[in-house]
Amino acid sequence: MTTLPSPAARPRPAPPPVRRSRRSWRGWGFLGPFVAVFALVFLAPIAYSVYLSLFRDRLIGGNTFVGLDNYRQALGDEQFWAALGRVSLFLAVQVPVMLGIALLVALALDSGRLYGRDFFRVSIFLPYAVPAVVATLMWGFMYGTRFGLVGDINDALGVSLPDPLSPDLVLASIGNIVTWEFVGYNMLIFYAALRVVPHSLYEAAQIDGAGQLRVITAVKLPAIRGALVIATIFSVIGSFQLFNEPSILQPLAPNAVTTDFTPNSYTYALSFNGQQHNYSATVAIVMGLITMVIAYVVQLRGMRKGV
């Protein structure tokens, strides 16, 4: 990368120190366009959905202010809680599996003990470039017990594997698709973080007689804690937003994937099939708040752990 000398030592999550003594409005000339579009596509919709969530369309009286009634309804909405439960289960199983595999691969790459490391790194990352639609269609075809790979295996081995698209297994099947899409991406984040760990740390640990496993747990993992936390937060947000994969699988598994399968599917169905825009906005806000709280907790816990 760049080899130019730089006054800034390292980037950090807090705003960087002021570099120019003169405060002026000139920077706004460069930042202005971003902020204007940001206000239009981020801030305005958030404000608008808060507004929507306080009203309700009634047959008599039209659009009326109902205060927090929509929120009260959401808190007692079994469909919503069932959907939230489903993505929570998904999160509890899929995220650790995916991040675990990604971390193991990153450690293997970083150990320098692999043959053909660059080939591994690029190939395992490739699924990230595949659209969720294509990934889901592909796996959907392969899951088929009649025509798909699962069917082929059944025929070839004379076994009868359970249908991956049955109601019992469909969540696991979706988990597999998401894992396939993002293992390589997370691996790359971990691997890049591992590359920055100074080698002198490993050497010091070795001189102290630490084995490889000990080097990993005592030196490498604490050193990449930031990357682990960030990847976990993104995965939590991704799990709570789950929509594409179940939505695309629906024609293949109409009995297993309902329209209220995830909170996002539910929000979408409320808005576009049910025309309940106000209530839909409320559910979206509740979901956004839950996501932010959990992301925040992960961050607090992650930063406290270890050193």
Place this chain on the structure above:
Amino acid sequence: MPPPAATVFDRSPAAPSGGAGPAPRLRAPRHRYSADRPRRSVLLTVLTGLVLLYSLVPLIWLVLGATKTQQGLSRSFGLWFDGDFALWDNIGQTFTYDDGVFTRWLLNTVLYVGLGAGGATVLAVLGGYALAKFDFPGRRAVFAVVIGAVAVPGTALAVPTFLMFSRMGLTNTPWAVIVPSLISPFGLYLMWVFATEAVPAELMEAARIDGAGEVRTFLTVALPLLAPGIVTVLLFTMVATWNNYFLPLVMLKDPDWYPLTLGLNSWNAQAATAGGEAVFHLVVTGSLITVLPLIAAFLLLQKYWRSGLAAGSVKE
């Protein structure tokens, strides 16, 4: 889907391509393992190979599937060729089926990616440069709000954005897909971190003393230094827009404006509708055509992302 990459350039002193460290070093005989010159392990390679297989088998299935007729897809083994080699025929059919609507979807996607990802990159570069190199009123507030926005689920915004856009008469037009794609909080963050290190304040001062205005300083001094960061942001915003499904699904009704992702999904779903023709061989071939440009971009631009995309908060 998780938001696009938390990416930052790795400026690690270790050479990214070499397994060996910077300086030759005597191996300590008591330790089997050395950070600089580890022994290659067959067992570890085989174990990692399992993950490699997992990653590549579906892609191999896709390539093989694109060579099969619709009957071939169901009668042949998924991971080998069918008797009939129909790849060229499938590609021809994909582009001509239903009056060549696939071509239209492809051009739509190129339009959305060109304006959406291109615009997002421009806004992120300008904004990141401003945050890194200028001090101005409201700078801290902007920083806090944008970083907070990263945690807001993108799909939660889609429905209210749709309602807003529909009042503005923008839904069912390309703008409904392009405008929301223009914001990449992470692109902004990446460019801010990158510009902080890549553009020395002294160079900017020197340009100003020479009488260059802000725009000229940016174009002639900063822009060339920011190039590697720009390519990375562009690559990841391209993936995000090329692969976008939820936003166009919400915004577009008219199949003429569909991007490839929505179009493929509609071809797949039409088999399940009454009277709909099953065109699974075209879904598979179309999927392959959709995937190839991005895979090619990632392979060709490897040197930009390979040596160092890391989470933005890795280095504290």
